[in-house]
Amino acid sequence: MFDPKVVRKDFPILERRVHGDKPLVWLDNASTTQKPRRVIDCLVDFYEHHNSNVHRGVYALAEEATELYEGARAKIAAFIGASGKREIVFTRSATESLNLVANAWGRANLKPGDKVVVTEMEHHSNLIPWQLVTQATGAQIVPWPITDDGFLDLEAMPRVLDGAKIVCVSQMSNVLGTINPIRQVADAAHAAGALVLVDGAQGVPHLITNVAEMEADFLAFSGHKMLGPTGSGGLWARAELLDAMPPFLGGGEMILEVWIDHATYNEIPYKFEAGTPNIAQSIGLGAAVDYLNDLGMEDVRAHEIEIVTYALDELRKIDGLKVFGPADPTKRGGVVSFWMEDLHPHDLATIVDTEGLAIRAGHHCAQPLMRVLGVPATSRASFYVYNTHDDVDALVAALGKARETFARGGGLPF
Amino acid sequence: MSLDDLYREVILDHYRSPRNKRHIDSGGIDVHRNNPLCGDDITVYVVVDATGVATDAAFEGQGCSISQASASMLTEQIRGKKVDEIEGIVLNFRKMMAGEEGPGEEELGDLVALKGVVKYPVRIKCAVLAWDALQEGISQYEKAH
Numbered sequence: 403m404f405d406p407k408v409v410r411k412d413f414p415i416l417e418r419r420v421h422g423d424k425p426l427v428w429l430d431n432a433s434t435t436q437k438p439r440r441v442i443d444c445l446v447d448f449y450e451h452h453n454s455n456v457h458r459g460v461y462a463l464a465e466e467a468t469e470l471y472e473g474a475r476a477k478i479a480a481f482i483g484a485s486g487k488r489e490i491v492f493t494r495s496a497t498e499s500l501n502l503v504a505n506a507w508g509r510a511n512l513k514p515g516d517k518v519v520v521t522e523m524e525h526h527s528n529l530i531p532w533q534l535v536t537q538a539t540g541a542q543i544v545p546w547p548i549t550d551d552g553f554l555d556l557e558a559m560p561r562v563l564d565g566a567k568i569v570c571v572s573q574m575s576n577v578l579g580t581i582n583p584i585r586q587v588a589d590a591a592h593a594a595g596a597l598v599l600v601d602g603a604q605g606v607p608h609l610i611t612n613v614a615e616m617e618a619d620f621l622a623f624s625g626h627k628m629l630g631p632t633g634s635g636g637l638w639a640r641a642e643l644l645d646a647m648p649p650f651l652g653g654g655e656m657i658l659e660v661w662i663d664h665a666t667y668n669e670i671p672y673k674f675e676a677g678t679p680n681i682a683q684s685i686g687l688g689a690a691v692d693y694l695n696d697l698g699m700e701d702v703r704a705h706e707i708e709i710v711t712y713a714l715d716e717l718r719k720i721d722g723l724k725v726f727g728p729a730d731p732t733k734r735g736g737v738v739s740f741w742m743e744d745l746h747p748h749d750l751a752t753i754v755d756t757e758g759l760a761i762r763a764g765h766h767c768a769q770p771l772m773r774v775l776g777v778p779a780t781s782r783a784s785f786y787v788y789n790t791h792d793d794v795d796a797l798v799a800a801l802g803k804a805r806e807t808f809a810r811g812g813g814l815p816f
Numbered sequence: 817m818s819l820d821d822l823y824r825e826v827i828l829d830h831y832r833s834p835r836n837k838r839h840i841d842s843g844g845i846d847v848h849r850n851n852p853l854c855g856d857d858i859t860v861y862v863v864v865d866a867t868g869v870a871t872d873a874a875f876e877g878q879g880c881s882i883s884q885a886s887a888s889m890l891t892e893q894i895r896g897k898k899v900d901e902i903e904g905i906v907l908n909f910r911k912m913m914a915g916e917e918g919p920g921e922e923e924l925g926d927l928v929a930l931k932g933v934v935k936y937p938v939r940i941k942c943a944v945l946a947w948d949a950l951q952e953g954i955s956q957y958e959k960a961h
């Protein structure tokens with residue numbers, strides 16, 4: 403098991419101080435993670451030594467860049483248990499991957515009246531693309547409700563799956579931390595004749611992910627939430643689905659032969675990689691995957707359960723603080739959303755920022771979920787491999803300071 | 817950067833005991849605004865009489881202390897004023913939020929307490945939310961009159 407105090411040393415930014423002399427405490431990992439030296443060096447090395455476009459030139463640098471880029475694809479394929487690297491499409495983000503599926507698969511396959519199931523805990527990026535596509539095709543969105551303790555309501559499963567064409571579900575909620583039972587959902591969805599699109603933006607960085615065991619059809623993921631550069635991400639899909647889908651974006655690289663009024667398309671995954679891709683970023687994501695593999699995803703998960711257990715215990719000691727999502731740390735990831743009775747999340751985030759802590763306040767791109775929870779916003783602390791008990795203690799202390807600030811000049815407002 | 821500059825006691829007081837926080841069904845100014853970043857939302861109501869005087873002003877909504885206190889102070893500051901005077905207050909408030917020093921601050925009353933927000937750029941949106949609603953309401957009013 404790695405020691406997060408040692409891991410921290412690989413992340414130059416964690417040496418930073420903010421607001422004068424306050425050590426940075428990075429607790430917004432669900433938004434984006436910091437980058438280890440190895441990933442930063444990889445980007446610098448690429449631009450200093452290998453920079454070239456991929457797949458095109460016949461010169462030495464083009465060959466090197468292509469090899470690095472395709473090498474990263476192979477690393478990612480292995481990381482998530484894909485059967486081959488042709489099933490990995492590089493994109494700019496999880497958002498782009500989800501839009502790819504909604505547009506390429508959705509527009510070709512959805513008819514008026516068809517049902518698209520979207521869980522109530524989806525991030526806007528797995529909802530809005532489907533709103534746009536259902537509006538264009540006449541299909542309809544069916545919400546899949548959640549239970550009071552923050553799980554998918556499995557009793558509702560037969561009803562929502564009835565007649566469904568596709569089920570859009572996050573592997574792990576970016577608000578509740580809930581880990582969804584993807585295999586169970588996939589088995590039921592397939593029995594009902596529906597495909598399953600998994601939003602792995604939160605799950606892939608934090609959980610052991612194996613697409614073969616998941617039995618899903620599509621998995622979108624984001625590089626910058628798993629120690630990789632911004633502008634990296636990807637989509638895994640079964641090869642036969644990718645083969646059958648029309649392209650998403652058109653342009654260079656995704657074609658075989660082009661006439662003025664029509665074209666034939668490249669083989670997968672290149673059919674879905676129009677134009678110059680995010681070459682350096684994708685290679686950097688490969689370096690991030692190497693780093694995570696060296697830590698070991700089993701240990702990444704074990705550390706997360708450990709720190710979330712500690713955080714939940716400490717937060718529950720605070721009067722008037724409510725934590726959302728599953729109570730059992732083994733059923734949730736490293737995301738802890740909470741509400742403090744006498745303090746709006748926005749005020750709270752500002753106050754803890756002055757102590758050097760970066761936490762998130764807001765609706766976390768999940769407005770429908772905020773309505774279900776009955777709050778306008780939550781505060782969210784989210785953990786990763788370099789977070790320690792000290793960070794949790796700093797959070798608890800900063801929450802105390804927030805309380806104090808608001809207690810000045812009178813009693814509590816509520 | 818001191819937190820006490822941001823969370824002045826007047827602000828906390830307006831947050832704890834908002835003034836004029838109620839619905840007005842006046843058929844007058846009635847504009848809703850929300851801040852999609854943080855979920856704050858505000859509706860500003862103003863009753864304007866035949867002579868162009870704001871005889872009543874109120875707000876409803878929810879959000880952080882800055883957005884709520886700003887709305888509460890706004891209603892206090894504009895009641896009994898003529899629409900063109902209110903436009904002047906809006907202008908002065910926006911100038912203050914843009915960090916411009918100058919005359920006009922004395923007209924802002926308690927609102928001066930919000931000056932500290934200028935040092936927290938991400939929070940300026942919270943402070944101006946009610947003012948965006950008010951300004952929209954005034955321009956609707958002026959079009960209709």
Ligand SMILES: Cc1ncc(COP(=O)(O)O)c(C=O)c1O
Nearest residue numbers: 495496497525527576601603624
């Ligand atoms: C669950 C979930 N899905 C999708 C996204 C979007 O990811 P990206 O930033 O890669 O577009 C996020 C991150 O904000 C997320 O938490």
